[in-house]
Amino acid sequence: MNKVLLTTLVTLSILTVVGAGVFAYFFLTDSQAASSEPTIDEVLEASVDFEEMTTNLMSDEFIRISFKIQTSSADAKEELDKRSFQAKNIILKKISDLSAEDFKGSEGKAAVENTLREKLNAVMQSGRVERVYITSFVLQ
Structure with missing residues (x-):
């Protein structure tokens, strides 16, 4: 049972890090696109x-x-x-x-x-x- 719990926690941690990375990428890309509009x-x-x-x-x-x-x-x-x-x-x-x-x-x-x-x-x-x-x- 300990091994299953550890595997689940590692998987959730990896998914959280990847999800945060994808979110940060899209957030930064959108803010850069908005700032590329001419004044x-x-x-x-x-x-x-x-x-x-x-x-x-x-x-x-x-x-x-x-x-x-x-x-x-x-x-x-x-x-x-x-x-x-x-x-x-x-x-x-x-x-x-x-x-x-x-x-x-x-x-x-x-x-x-x-x-x-x-x-x-x-x-x-x-x-x-x-x-x-x-x-x-x-x-x-």
């Missing part, structure tokens, strides 16, 4: 503002819209600044292919932001576009 100052340093643009939509309405585009680094921001004419061209072309329906609700706007991010990343060479934010929006 608001870092976001602003790597972002480019695009002034309000006006264009017709495919559905015969027109839209006035402006953006803040967050890049992955200061170098990427500088590149996007230099490519602003290309970025505006991409944005205007893509938006003019859309209808008023495409902008309905938060999901519609998020889809437009994601599409623009993908299109802009196609021309970026140093760094990438992380997020596209719609900062003003008027649809008539």
Whole structure:
């Protein structure tokens, strides 16, 4: 009986140590992932503002819209600044292919932001576009 009790205690001790190790690993990994998110100052340093643009939509309405585009680094921001004419061209072309329906609700706007991010990343060479934010929006 003594041997069974000793084996049980050793097994429980090993499981406790392994469980604590797994818990600590996941806890530390989560806290490191949270701290890897950029601060608001870092976001602003790597972002480019695009002034309000006006264009017709495919559905015969027109839209006035402006953006803040967050890049992955200061170098990427500088590149996007230099490519602003290309970025505006991409944005205007893509938006003019859309209808008023495409902008309905938060999901519609998020889809437009994601599409623009993908299109802009196609021309970026140093760094990438992380997020596209719609900062003003008027649809008539």
